[in-house]
Amino acid sequence: MLLTRLIAQLIAKAIGDGALDLVDADGHRRRIGRGTPSLTLRFHDHRVPRDLLVNPRLHFGEAYMDGRISVEGGTIYDMLDLVTRGTEVHGALGRVLETLSPALRLAQQHNPLDRSRKNVSHHYDLSQAFYRLFLDRDMQYSCAYFARPDMTLDEAQEAKKRHIAAKLLLAPGMRVLDVGCGWGGMALYLAREAGVRVTGITLSAEQLAVARARAEEAGLADRVTFELRDYRQMTGRFDRIVSVGMFEHVGVPHYGTYFAKLRDLLAPDGVALLHSIGRLDGPGATNPWIRKYIFPGGYSPALSEVLPQVEKSGLLSTDIEILRLHYAETLRHWRSRFVAHWDEAKAMYDERFCRMWEFYLAGAEMSFRSQGHMVFQLQLARSIGAVPMVRDYMVRCEEAMAQERERERTLQHHA
Template sequence: MLLARLLSPALTAGALDIVGADGRRHRVGVGTPSLTLRLHDKALHRDLVVNPRLRFGEAYMEGRLSIEGGSIYDFLALLCAGPENVQGVLGRLRETLSPALRLAQQNNPLRRSRRNIAHHYDLSRAFFELFLDRDLQYSCAYFTAPGVGLDEAQEAKKRHIAAKLLLQPGMRVLDIGCGWGGMALYLARMTGAQVTGITLSAEQLAVARERAALAGLSGRVRFERRDYREMEGRFDRIVSVGMFEHVGVPHYRAFFAKLRDLLAEDGVALLHSIGRSEGPGSTNPWFRKYIFPGGYSPALSEVIPAVEKAGLWNTDIEILRLHYAETLRHWRERFAARREDARALYDERFCRMWEFYLAGAEISFRYQGHMVFQMQLARSLGAVPLVRDYMHRTETALTDAVPPPLRTGRTIGANNA
C-alpha cells in the first residue's frame, strides 16, 4: 500500500496497522500497534496519497475512515510526536504554493472578512458553552502552575494582559475582536476603564451586549459590529486577543498603521496572536476550508517589519509556548464529555469535524512549531516603564482585588460542568 510506505518514515517510535478497503492489513513502524487506521472507501487509497492534508480530515468527518484502539488525537499524536514529524514526510506544514497564491488566500477585504467571521463565530452560544470556560474565552489561556484548571487559567490570561496595558480608571480602551465580551467586561470591572469592543460576528455582538447589561456595565462598556478599518478617534489603550489571525499578511501594514492612528500619543497596545516558530508558511487546507477561511498564523518575521513601518515601538514581546496546547486539551476533553449535546445541536458530521479541529490544533502547538505571542506596542518611547516588574505587581494587585459585585442574572457559561 502506497499510503503505508509514505507514513513509514514518520513512525520511528511506535507502530500502526492500516486496513485497506479491500480488508488487507499493512503494518507501519516497529513494535505492536495499539491503533488501527481502517479505510472504508477504495477511493481513499488514492485521495490520501494525492492530497492527504485536505482529504484525511474530510474522510474522518464523513466516516469514510475510522480509528480503532484510540481517538483521532491519539492517531495524530502517533504520527507527529516522533523526531521525523509526519509533516516532513508529507511536505512540511507549508503547502507547495507560489507566494502569490498564498497571499491571495489571506486577502481579507471587509466584505470577505465579515463572511469569514460569520462562518465560524456565528455558531450558537449554546454550542460554545459546552466546552469553553465560564467567561467564554475563545483564545489561549495562561497556565501559571501545573494542575491549574481552565477557568483559573483564563482569569490569569486576562490579568496578565491587563497588567501589560497599564490601565488607570477612566482610560479609553478599544478591544479589537472582542468576542463574547469577556475581556472588555473584565477590564471595565477591574480597572474602571471605559471600553469599546468591536466584532464582526452578529452572534457575539448580541451575547456581549446582553452580558454588559446583566453586569450593570452598559454605561462603561459598549459593543459594536464594526471592523477595525472603520474605527475613528483616539484611545489610551488598545487590546486585541485572537483576532490578528484573521487579518492576513497583505493587510498587516494597514492594520498597524490604523493601530497607530487610533492610539493616543502616550497610548499602549497589546496584541495577542497565534504565531509560528519556523518562518512563514500557509494555513492547512482543511482548516482553511472548514474552520477558519482566510485565517493565517504568522511568523514574527512577517509581523515585525509591518510594526516598524507603522512607526510603532515594540516595547515587549512574550512567547507563550505550550499554553495553547494545554488550553486545547481542556477544550478537547470538555467537548468529548458533552459530545451528545453538541450532536443534538448540530449533527454527527459536525461533531467529527470539531473533534478533528480540536485534536489537530492541539497537535500543532505540541509538535509542529505553533505558539502564541503577546506584543506590547506604543507610539512613544517612554509610554511604558523601563523594566518589566510592573507587570508582576499589577497582576498581584488584580489577583488580590475584590471586584465590584455583578447584578444578579443569568451567568454566561453556567452550563459548563
C-alpha cells in the same frame, strides 16, 4: 494495493519509532513500524488512499469527518499524536502541498471587508449554546495562561485576562478599544477590574448580541459598548488598545493597514497589546483543511512577517512574550469538554459536524505540541517612554490583581 503501500510508506516516516496497523477497504491488514501497535487506522472505501496521496492535509480530515476512515484502539487525537511524532513529518506529510507560490499564498489571505465579515460569520456565528459546551464560564475563545500547571480552565482564562491587563498599564477612566471582542469577556473584565471605559468591536452578529446582553446583565452597559464594526472603520483616539485572537484573521497583505490603523487610533502616550497565534519555524501556509472548514482566510504568522510591518507603521515594540505550550493545554481542556458533551452538540448539528470539531480541536492541539505553533503577546506604543524601563511592573500588577480578587472571593464566601 499499490496506493495503500505508498500511504504506508509515508506513515512509516511520520510515526518515527511508533507502530500502527493499517486496514484497507478490502480488510487487508498491514503492520507499519516496529513493536506492537495499540492503534489501527481503518479505510472504509477504496478512494481513501488516492485522496491521501493527492492532498493528505485536506483529505485525511475530510475522510474522518465523513466516516470513510476510523481509528480503533484509541481516538483521532491518539492517531494525530502518533503521526506527528516523527522527525520527517513535515517532509513526508506536513508540507506536501504547502510549498505554495507567493501569489497563491497572498490570495488565500486577501481579506477585504466583505470577505472578512463572511469568514468571521462562518466560524463565530454558531450558537452560543454550542460554544458554552466546552469553553470556560467567561467564554474566552483564545489561549489561556497556565501560571500553574494545576490550574483549571476557568482559573487559567482569568489568569490570561489578568496577564494582559497588567501589560496594558491601566488607570481608571481610560478609554480602551477591544479589537475583535468576541463575546465580550475581556472588555467586561477590564471595565470591572480597572475602572476603564471600553469599546469592543466584532464582525460576528451572534457575538455582538451576546456581548451586549452580558454588559447589561453585569450592570456595565454605561462603561462598555459593543459595535458591529471592522477595525478599518474605526475613528477616534484610545488610551489603550487590546486585541486577543483576532489578528489571525487579518492576513499578511493587510498587516500594513492593520498596524497603521492601530497607530492612528492610539493616543501619543498610549499602549496596545496584541495577542495572537504565531509560528516558531518561519512563514508558512494555513493547513488546507483548517482553511476550508474552520477558519477561511485565517493565517498564523511568524514574527518575521509581523515586526517589519510594525516598524513601518511607526509603532514601537516595547515587549514581546512567547507562550509555547499554553494553547496546547487550553485545547486539551476544550477537547475533553467537547467530547464529554458530544451528544448535546450532535443534537444541535449532526455527527459529521461533531467529528469535524473533534478533528479540529485534536489537530490544533498537535500543532502547538509538535508542529511549531505558539502564541505571542506583542506590546506596542507610540512613545518610547510609554512603559517602564523594566518589566517588573507586570508581575507586581498581576499579583496585586490576584490578591484583590482573592480578597473579594473570601468576602463573598463569608457574606
